[in-house]
Each structure stands twice: as structure tokens, then as C-alpha cells.
Amino acid sequence: MEQNKQFNIDNYSCPIPITEYDKVMMAHGGGGTLSHQLIEKMFLSQFDNELLNMQHDGSVFEIGGERFAFTTDSYVVQPIFFPGGDIGELAVNGTVNDLAMCGAEPIYLSAGFILEEGFPLEDLWRITLSMKKAAERAGIKIITGDTKVVDRGKGDKIFINTSGIGKVYPGIEISPKNCKPGDVIIISGKIAEHGMAIMSAREGLEFETAIKSDTLPLNLLVSAMLKVSNKIHVLRDPTRGGVASTLNEIASSAGVGIEIDELAILISEEVRAACEILGFDPLYVANEGKLISFVEKDDAEKILMAMKNHPDGKDAAIIGRVVSEHPKRVIMKTSIGSMRVVDMISGEQLPRIC
């Protein structure tokens, strides 16, 4: 078996035009248009297979009649300790949530650490304890790991990759493909808290505001929802790019229109004020403990009640519905009654938010 190690790239031209975008920019990791372009043209075109899913939360496969979900995320959040959490808790919850959004019960987690030379072991210890606690809360076991160290100045304190395996609940089918006009859109709580907690910390505002990250494992809430109905068509946690980007992704992949009502979307006063001060639209700010679900109209009330009765969904609210008009577009009825198109975020709004 001859290995042609000297790969000749001349036979494969790079699919992203070599113009001003010939280098990686922060926005390539921002969850918006450039991120999508990079993933589609670079990775999806080559790693092509029927299961591949690099855009959304995870991939589902079947072995021996059992359906499993598999997902991965690297966490590079800065600062690593922030109001309401730290990179370790986020790394556990984030991957737990990706599994939960596949309709899976999280079972096993891996942890891969990239440490920068000089990183205090005391901080690593805090992060380790925080991961342990988060894993216990979510009911997931960390069963395999890896540790690498890079030279000072070649990393940034600590990066953590977590990959997760979950077992998909039987009898459900979570996929944008299933969403159809008439479906009701429910969000599990107030938005934009994680992003604004991070931004407050970066801007040195954390002592002036009470904003804390909402980082939370969502699998317990999902389990409560599935107990009352299996007519849940889509589950998604609006992280990078916020509620606006998530709704756009779903509208686009399902080929449906989405209508939302601005007044129905809850935002705390502190978060609203911080967004105004720092110039952010809360619809585009990351959440780390909220989910958006698209559910069959007839079961919407029942599911909403199950969410409100759960501590992790007590502020749940119906925020909109799927329509057959304006396919692939998200339209919002604003607080003053006008209609506004809510676009996909294009550049980077908040780098290194997770």
C-alpha cells in the first residue's frame, strides 16, 4: 500500500476565493455567514457522508437498532472565569446540550485539554472541580481524556474540547426537516445572558451589573418535555449568533418561513441595559442555558406547561410560529407593531464567547 504523503494540492483548488478572505478571520468562528461558508466549502465538501453534520448540534447514527448521538465542541471562551461560570462548566454543559438538542440522553463525555505553559495549576484545579460538578448535575460520565501542553504564547491559558455520546430517546424524530407551517416556537427563558456576562467581564463592568451566564445542562428540561409529548420537531440551543442566527438556520434548512413576536421574547432589565450600553442586539447574543423548540401546534400548550413546571424552563414562552409565507426568512413583529426582517449575523459579533 503506497502512501502518497506528498499530497499534491494543485489538483484541488481551495474552494474559498483567494481574495481578502484568504486567511482565517475572527468572524470565521463567529457562527455567522463566514463561519457557514468556511464549514460548507471547506469541510462539508470533503468530509461528505450521509451522517455528517458540522453545522448543528450533533450527528445521529444507529448501531444494533439503538440510535446514538455524537457531538464535539472546543471551548476557547475568554475570560476563562466569568460571572456565573467558567470554561470547565461551559465545556460540560455545552456538549451535554448539543446531545440534548439531538433528542438524546447524554451518557459519556471525553475531555481534551490544551494547556499553555505557565498556566497556574490552581486554576486548572478549579476548572477540574467545576467540570466534575457540572458532569454530576447533568448525569454524564467523563470516561476518556487527553492533555497537551503548548509553549507560552502559543495558546491562551486553557482550551478544552469535549465530545459526547448520548442515546436518542425512542419514538422521537428531531430534525428541521420535520418542521412545518403551523408549528409553534417556544423558548425556554430569558435571552442573551451568557453573551452579556462575558462582555461585561471583558469590559470590566462585572461589578456594576448582576448579569450572570445562564450556563446550564438542558437535558433534564428536554427529558421533562419528552415525557408529555413526542411531537417536538426541532430542538436547538441558541449559542453563537444567538436566537436570530438559530432561527435563520432552521428556516433555511427546513425551507419554511418563521414569524416571531418581539414582545414575547423575554430579556432581563440588566441584560437589556448592558446591550444598550455596549451596542449589541440581544437577538444575536449567545445563550448557554436556553433552548428553542418547534412543536406540533396541538401539543404546544402541554409542552409549554411542562417547561414552566421545570426549574430550568420556568420562564418559557411561545415566541412565534412557522408559516408558509416568505420561506427561509425570519420576520419579527416589533414592539411598535411594524414588521422587520431578522437576518443571519454576518461577521463576528462576539468572538470567543464559548
Place this chain on the structure above:
Amino acid sequence: MEQNKQFNIDNYSCPIPITEYDKVMMAHGGGGTLSHQLIEKMFLSQFDNELLNMQHDGSVFEIGGERFAFTTDSYVVQPIFFPGGDIGELAVNGTVNDLAMCGAEPIYLSAGFILEEGFPLEDLWRITLSMKKAAERAGIKIITGDTKVVDRGKGDKIFINTSGIGKVYPGIEISPKNCKPGDVIIISGKIAEHGMAIMSAREGLEFETAIKSDTLPLNLLVSAMLKVSNKIHVLRDPTRGGVASTLNEIASSAGVGIEIDELAILISEEVRAACEILGFDPLYVANEGKLISFVEKDDAEKILMAMKNHPDGKDAAIIGRVVSEHPKRVIMKTSIGSMRVVDMISGEQLPRIC
């Protein structure tokens, strides 16, 4: 459910003494004594569960009567393109090999990228194509992924995490626990090639030597071995820390003694010369396409033949055996006939080798 996010670490003192070792050092990632100390005291003590395995190649669990292997590795090799391969090929093969060393057929892979702002997209494209090719060769599918970007100077071009899922072959039990006095130790080929290829590239010697990395997926070879015998007790690929560290880890976790014969361990002339010039002991230099197996004496000849008949094991050789004397120690009969203790590597020999 009240979340105590302000974790009080005072209740949990850091298990590594706050002395000169209170910060992460390169050697914490070198695969030697400090790496083991960090993993044991920091991670294993907290992520404690019956499946956890952060030291070796992966973790094995059972669902619905089926055994699966799960493993993760982050790749931070420097340089990212080196003689015989690149970080992308290494990231696929390395995780494929970790699964193979669990006695599992690799099935699915995740890919998590941490890109540094400014990294040329053309290089990312080369790496992507290389991963595609490596995945095809090993017969594994990349089904989920993640992309993060960090600011210029906060990363080093590209880090890749791959996590893998495999199905353990039925009827076999690969574990150091099974190795016993009398077992025969076989290595699949010449040693120290990957490490010396990387070092040659770093030292600017790559045009003077023909040394290429041996990066290779080992699952095809393992499959050929298991076809002729299921009496394979241990499989391990001697990566970070090389053959010496791997044998020490096995001796230590199995509580057995190991005897090896220096003359039986094959090293190419180029690698031997490079080791001499650069001052490395080849026994401690990383391999990325070799495996060490501990097999039942009666089946050793049969397994060796199966390896030699496979292109990925054509230079396979018996290098030693398990003994009841000197438990937990590795003793080598040197080329001049004397006996020498082969210790675990203590510091960093080769940082960022994978």
C-alpha cells in the same frame, strides 16, 4: 435547583504541591512522570468512575450487549507540515489507532478545529484534504465537527481535536490486566521515525535526511492479527514517550516484569544517525504507525506471521517477553550483552510531537 456557581475551592486543596511545580510546564504534556502525576492527581481523582481511562488509549463501555470504544486526542504538533505527513493526517490516524489499540474497529470520528486568526485558508484546505484521505484509508467517517477561531498570538496556526467511536471485536479482551509471565512482546516495525522526522524538520535537517514520519492507521493490521488469534492481551501504540514509556506503563499497570532485547528492536540507519546527532535515545522517541502487542506464547508465531504478511507490519519482530521477576520494571539486554533498567521518561523529551 440552586446553582452554586461561585465554587469555593478552599474546600478542595489542589493535589499538586504548590512548589516549583505550581504552573503548567511543557513536561506536563510530555507523556512522562509529570504528565502521569498531573493526570492522576488532577483529573483521575475527580472524574473518578469505573470506565475512566485518561492515561491510555481509550475507554470501553457496553450498550445493549455491544461493546464500544471511545477516545479523544488533541493534536498540537509543530511544525504542522512535516516529512511524511501533516497535522490533519496525524489527527485522523492517531485517534483511529487509539481505537484500534482498544481492539475496536473504528467507525466514527469528530473533528474540532481551533484556528489562529491569520492562518492561511490554503493551508487549512491542504489539511482538510489530508484528513479526508486518511479517513478513507482507515475506513472511518468524520460525522461531526466544530470550528473555533482565536486571536492572533493566542494559538499556533491550528490545533485539531479528534474523538472517535469504535466497535470492539467480539470475543477479545484487550487489557494490561490480562498480560502474564510468558507472554511474548511483538513490535510491528522500526522505531522512532515520527519523532525524528519532526525533530529533523525543527532543526532544519529535513533536506539532509530521508526520515519520514511513520504515521499510519493501525486498524487494518490489528484486524489481520485478530483474524489469526484472539489471544492478544495488550495492544498499545508507543507514541509520546516512545517504546520505553509504553513498556513501563504496561509493566506498572499489570504488575509484571518485562525483558526486552536491544538487538531485536529495529531502527533504520538514518534514524539512528539522527538520534545520535541530536542526542536522543530512540527508545524514548515517538512513533505514530507502530504497535506493541503482548500475546499468548503459543500463538506468538502465528500472530507474528500475520503481521509480517501485512504491508503495515512487514518489519514486525519479537522484542521480548513478560517475566515474573522484577515486577513493574523493564530490563533490557543491551547490544553488548549487559542488562540495563529502562525507566519511564521523566521530563519532556520532545514537546509538541503530536
